[in-house]
Amino acid sequence: MDTAETKVLNVYDKNALAHWQRMSPIAIIYFIANFIKVLLSNIVILLPALYLSYDFIMENLILGLTVIILLISFAVISTFLRFYFFQYRLKNDHIDIRSGVISKTHINLPFTRIQNVKLEQPIYYRWFNYTCLQLDTAGSAKQEAKIVALKADFAEQLKTEILAQHLSKKEPGTCNKPADQPLEPQKSVAEEVLNTRSIPDLIIHGLTNNRIWIFLGGLAPFFDDFSHYILQFFQKTGVDIEHLLTITDKPIWQIILYASTLTFLFLLIISLCSIAASILTFYRYTLSKLEDRYIRRSGLFTKHEVTMRLSRLQLVIRQQDWLDVLLKRINLTFEQINVSVNHNQMNAQNDKIIVPSIKPNECTKLLNDIYPENQMMTISYQAISKQFLLKNWGLILTPLCATLTILFIVGNKPLLLTAVLPLYVFLSALVVMRWYRWGYASDENYTYIRKGFFGVDYYCFPTYKTQQVHYKQSWFLKRHQLCSINFVLAAGTQSIPYINENKGLSLTDDTIFKVESTKKSWM
Amino acid sequence: MASRETADYKNTSQENTPFSNKSLVVEQCPSLQQLNYQGVAPIYLKMTRLFNLFCTAVTLSLLIISQRQPFFPLTSQNFNIISNIILIIGLLGLLNYWYGIVANKKKFFAIREQDITYCSGLIFQKTVTQPISRVQHVELKRGPIERKAGLACLQLFSAGGASHTFEIPGLLLENAESIRQFIVDHKTISSN
Numbered sequence: 001m002d003t004a005e006t007k008v009l010n011v012y013d014k015n016a017l018a019h020w021q022r023m024s025p026i027a028i029i030y031f032i033a034n035f036i037k038v039l040l041s042n043i044v045i046l047l048p049a050l051y052l053s054y055d056f057i058m059e060n061l062i063l064g065l066t067v068i069i070l071l072i073s074f075a076v077i078s079t080f081l082r083f084y085f086f087q088y089r090l091k092n093d094h095i096d097i098r099s100g101v102i103s104k105t106h107i108n109l110p111f112t113r114i115q116n117v118k119l120e121q122p123i124y125y126r127w128f129n130y131t132c133l134q135l136d137t138a139g140s141a142k143q144e145a146k147i148v149a150l151k152a153d154f155a156e157q158l159k160t161e162i163l164a165q166h167l168s169k170k171e172p173g174t175c176n177k178p179a180d181q182p183l184e185p186q187k188s189v190a191e192e193v194l195n196t197r198s199i200p201d202l203i204i205h206g207l208t209n210n211r212i213w214i215f216l217g218g219l220a221p222f223f224d225d226f227s228h229y230i231l232q233f234f235q236k237t238g239v240d241i242e243h244l245l246t247i248t249d250k251p252i253w254q255i256i257l258y259a260s261t262l263t264f265l266f267l268l269i270i271s272l273c274s275i276a277a278s279i280l281t282f283y284r285y286t287l288s289k290l291e292d293r294y295i296r297r298s299g300l301f302t303k304h305e306v307t308m309r310l311s312r313l314q315l316v317i318r319q320q321d322w323l324d325v326l327l328k329r330i331n332l333t334f335e336q337i338n339v340s341v342n343h344n345q346m347n348a349q350n351d352k353i354i355v356p357s358i359k360p361n362e363c364t365k366l367l368n369d370i371y372p373e374n375q376m377m378t379i380s381y382q383a384i385s386k387q388f389l390l391k392n393w394g395l396i397l398t399p400l401c402a403t404l405t406i407l408f409i410v411g412n413k414p415l416l417l418t419a420v421l422p423l424y425v426f427l428s429a430l431v432v433m434r435w436y437r438w439g440y441a442s443d444e445n446y447t448y449i450r451k452g453f454f455g456v457d458y459y460c461f462p463t464y465k466t467q468q469v470h471y472k473q474s475w476f477l478k479r480h481q482l483c484s485i486n487f488v489l490a491a492g493t494q495s496i497p498y499i500n501e502n503k504g505l506s507l508t509d510d511t512i513f514k515v516e517s518t519k520k521s522w523m
Numbered sequence: 524m525a526s527r528e529t530a531d532y533k534n535t536s537q538e539n540t541p542f543s544n545k546s547l548v549v550e551q552c553p554s555l556q557q558l559n560y561q562g563v564a565p566i567y568l569k570m571t572r573l574f575n576l577f578c579t580a581v582t583l584s585l586l587i588i589s590q591r592q593p594f595f596p597l598t599s600q601n602f603n604i605i606s607n608i609i610l611i612i613g614l615l616g617l618l619n620y621w622y623g624i625v626a627n628k629k630k631f632f633a634i635r636e637q638d639i640t641y642c643s644g645l646i647f648q649k650t651v652t653q654p655i656s657r658v659q660h661v662e663l664k665r666g667p668i669e670r671k672a673g674l675a676c677l678q679l680f681s682a683g684g685a686s687h688t689f690e691i692p693g694l695l696l697e698n699a700e701s702i703r704q705f706i707v708d709h710k711t712i713s714s715n
Contacts, residue, residue, distance in 0.1 A: 337682060466654075466657075467653075467654075467657045467681040467682050467683035467687070468651060468652065468653050468654075468657065468683050468687055468689060469651070469652045470649060470650070470651050470652075471555065471649070471650040471651075471652070472647065472648065472649045472650070473647075473648045473649075474646055474647045474648070475646050478648070488681070488683035488684075488687045489683065490682035490683060490684075492684075493683070493687070505554065505555060505556060508555060508652065509554045509555060512555075512637075512638060512652055512654060515654045515656065515657065516637035516638060516654050516655075516656060522657065522682065523682070
């Protein structure tokens with residue numbers, strides 16, 4: 001191990017890195033892949049244009065081809081230029097990145113400002129042993145830097161060094177090292193694997209958690225075509241779907257059979273896709289710990305590595321959907337600063353650490369490792385007021401359903417009328433469960449919130465990490481001496497509705513007091 | 524009055540003890556209920572009233588002009604539709620004018636050594652407390668009307684995200700500036 005480290009250091013000479021340099025040409029592949037991704041995600045916009053110009057292109061084939069070739073060469077050239085103008089250097093514990101062809105940007109990041117180091121290895125990098133390094137800073141999403149092609153072992157080393165900066169800054173005793181020396185003593189600490197997920201675990205995860213949006217998001221542009229092809233397919237095979245779906249002339253058992261078969265098929269396809277998506281994201285999942293850092297690695301095609309320092313952790317969520325409750329599995333999520341609000345969901349997903357479908361004992365172990373004094377499962381939660389039921393069930397749901405019933409009776413729509421009652425019962429059950437689940441508690445260090453419908457989610461955050469407190473009262477709540485409280489965290493807002501005014505006030509005061517009296521930084 | 528407040532903010536920021544939020548005894552723990560709330564500046568009330576009136580007037584006159592212009596004569600049906608729209612906008616304008624008056628009187632803020640609180644809302648009353656130690660940066664926002672009236676809007680940004688920017692509108696500029704200075708000088712910020 002030691003010899004390997006020194007060898008790596010010899011290869012990546014500090015003095016050489018202090019000068020501006022380009023990435024390896026491998027990066028061109030990344031830029032091309034990115035270009036294709038952007039193209040595909042914009043295909044919805046491009047398709048009508050293509051469709052409209054289709055006839056024109058067919059008529060003027062040469063002109064059309066020239067345009068297409070020009071476009072492709074433009075893409076290739078711009079990709080190459082982007083690669084050519086991307087330069088970086090490492091100097092005095094700063095990283096500088098210059099990029100941009102026409103509008104130039106220059107990012108300068110001191111290592112100490114870097115919040116978060118993410119490694120991402122797309123599948124085409126695997127054979128060359130390269131990886132992408134993404135550096136996040138606190139707060140602004142604009143200030144993040146991404147070096148898209150680095151040798152994997154060098155990226156690893158750089159990561160260790162950047163993260164060690166924090167450690168040495170925090171502990172004044174160890175910060176007297178010359179900057180050019182690697183931090184040997186810290187490297188000797190071995191990484192401890194906290195959790196791994198096997199394929200059966202991931203299958204369970206796929207079943208219990210609908211991960212289908214990962215697919216749906218990518219497939220959205222093709223929905224229309226799909227339905228079209230499916231109809232055509234059925235027509236070709238001699239099955240007249242429209243005839244089958246005309247229900248008036250069929251006995252009721254046949255309709256039920258059709259409906260259940262269709263539902264079953266639909267669910268089967270969805271579940272299979274969801275399982276595939278789960279395996280895609282979480283394949284070879286490991287969660288490990290190195291000193292105060294938690295590291296998540298996973299991915300079938302694109303390997304992701306997210307590193308989070310314990311101090312960056314803002315919120316722990318223990319989630320169980322109703323199926324999870326039955327199977328006794330838990331999704332544990334560690335959320336950190338939510339900088340990528342404006343980014344797409346995929347990106348936000350990669351910022352937090354999810355431990356998918358773990359067993360209760362594993363969950364307890366992880367929780368106690370991360371927040372040793374937490375009482376998430378042992379503390380007694382206080383229920384929210386029954387006025388919540390009165391308002392949502394009594395004042396909204398019941399009148400709505402009553403109105404619908406009257407409308408359907410008057411309009412003589414018996415089929416819809418029969419649907420109202422089950423819907424009403426189901427929604428009522430939802431409201432009641434919502435009320436039953438919603439609870440809150442707080443102890444010396446943490447604030448806990450429990451909520452959910454048929455499943456149950458527990459939220460736990462260190463009280464001093466609160467950014468802002470909202471105390472809310474509408475006329476309705478004021479009349480019943482109730483209030484709602486929102487805790488704004490760096491990872492999003494958590495709310496407790498319909499609690500007693502006095503309890504709410506003391507909770508607010510207590511939270512503010514804990515925030516202001518602590519010397520600890522929230523990040 | 525404004526200058527006295529300025530002096531106050533400066534005083535507290537200079538003699539910042541390690542931690543102080545007045546009383547730490549449990550029975551007298553600092554509570555939101557005992558805050559000294561201040562309303563927004565009176566000129567702000569006047570400005571928003573005038574601005575609301577102005578907006579309604581402009582919309583209405585534009586509609587009336589487009590209805591009665593001689594260049595593109597409207598069909599009687601469209602004419603009636605626009606008349607109804609004018610009526611509705613007029614009523615909404617009145618409602619808005621009334622709401623502006625009542626709601627602005629419900630806007631209060633209070634500053635303590637460690638936090639700033641702002642209440643607002645007529646039907647949905649909301650009290651937001653922003654601990655100064657969690658402030659990332661401070662901005663004073665001044666639109667053209669606010670500049671004319673010598674007003675400013677104080678914005679405090681925390682890590683809670685852009686949608687949770689703490690905002691106090693209708694401050695006199697000198698007050699807003701001294702509050703900003705107080706926050707910038709606050710010990711917990713420089714150490715953060």
